[in-house]
Amino acid sequence: MKKEFTIGIAAIAALLILFIGINYLKGINMFKSESYYYVDYTNVNGLALSSPVYTNGFKVGLVRDIQYNFNKPGHIIVGIEMDENIKIPQGSKAELVTEMLGTVKMNLIMNYNEEKIIAPGDTIEGYANNGIMAKAEEELLPQMEKMMPKLDSILSSLNKILADPALGNTIKNAEKLTASLSQTSNHLEKLMSNDIPTLTSNVTMITEDLKVISGNLKGIDYAETFNKIDQTLKNVYALTDKLNNKDNTIGLLLNDPELYNNLNATSANAASLLKDLQEHPKRYVHFSLFGKKDK
Numbered sequence: 001m002k003k004e005f006t007i008g009i010a011a012i013a014a015l016l017i018l019f020i021g022i023n024y025l026k027g028i029n030m031f032k033s034e035s036y037y038y039v040d041y042t043n044v045n046g047l048a049l050s051s052p053v054y055t056n057g058f059k060v061g062l063v064r065d066i067q068y069n070f071n072k073p074g075h076i077i078v079g080i081e082m083d084e085n086i087k088i089p090q091g092s093k094a095e096l097v098t099e100m101l102g103t104v105k106m107n108l109i110m111n112y113n114e115e116k117i118i119a120p121g122d123t124i125e126g127y128a129n130n131g132i133m134a135k136a137e138e139e140l141l142p143q144m145e146k147m148m149p150k151l152d153s154i155l156s157s158l159n160k161i162l163a164d165p166a167l168g169n170t171i172k173n174a175e176k177l178t179a180s181l182s183q184t185s186n187h188l189e190k191l192m193s194n195d196i197p198t199l200t201s202n203v204t205m206i207t208e209d210l211k212v213i214s215g216n217l218k219g220i221d222y223a224e225t226f227n228k229i230d231q232t233l234k235n236v237y238a239l240t241d242k243l244n245n246k247d248n249t250i251g252l253l254l255n256d257p258e259l260y261n262n263l264n265a266t267s268a269n270a271a272s273l274l275k276d277l278q279e280h281p282k283r284y285v286h287f288s289l290f291g292k293k294d295k
Contacts, residue, residue: 035086035120036064039078039094039106043128047096047104053080055108060086063106078126080106089114094126 041047044066053061065079082088091111098104108124118124161167276283 035082035084037080037082037088037118037120038123039080039126040069040123041076041078041094041096041126041128042074043096044076044078045096045098045104045128046102047078047106051103051105053082053094053106053108055086055110060108077123078106084120088118088124090116090118092118092124094124096126096128098129 047063047066049063049066051063052059053063061080061082063078064081065077067077067079069075069077078094080094088108089111091114093109093111095107095109096104097107106126
């Protein structure tokens with residue numbers, strides 16, 4: 001009997017430890033006093049048992065029970081177990097938030113402006129905050145459904161474009177263009193490294209020469225130069241005037257037609273005389289090396 005009693009006690013202790021361990025893994029502290037409240041929802045968005053309850057981002061309780069309210073169709077009662085030290089002011093609400101991964105958590109929105117508190121066992125008003133995922137499901141998915149035929153058409157057009165041999169030729173041409181641009185870049189780099197410095201040096205030399213020429217031009221007495229030019233023009237005018245007048249030899253020569261005619265006649269006579277002399281030299285020259293012969 002003593003052995004059987006010991007085995008029974010050990011089995012009960014093992015079951016007790018197992019029960020406490022399971023509840024501990026669920027987040028339930030069997031040795032801590034807690035208060036029980038009810039939350040009224042019209043949609044729990046997939047809230048699960050043992051889901052944590054938060055207030056101000058701090059865990060203060062667990063969801064212990066979820067039951068459909070048959071006495072109030074369309075409503076669901078969620079039982080939550082809270083730390084007995086948590087006081088819930090009247091007017092507070094329980095918000096269900098759907099997270100990115102689809103999990104649902106409960107947030108107690110405390111009404112700290114109210115001094116009166118909700119007694120344990122009373123019902124708290126709850127509402128669902130669908131969050132980003134629910135909004136995406138309600139708004140984005142219908143738009144995506146409308147876009148699906150267009151996407152199918154776009155994909156078909158894209159497949160045709162990809163199957164077109166012209167695309168391959170375009171890619172090859174793009175490769176050739178890239179190679180040409182690379183060569184052009186190399187030539188430009190050589191130009192920038194070799195020819196441009198030489199050109200810059202030449203420009204610098206030209207600039208220096210222009211500075212020297214400018215300095216020389218600054219040293220010229222322009223007033224004296226123009227005076228000399230003016231005097232030269234006056235002398236030219238005087239010479240021209242004398243050439244146009246008959247009071248000098250050159251003027252007579254240029255302006256007296258009689259003198260021109262006489263000179264022309266004299267020149268003609270001289271030419272005739274020279275021609276006759278060439279044709280009949282014996283008329284003008286008579287001499288003999290042995291003297292004149294007797295007739």
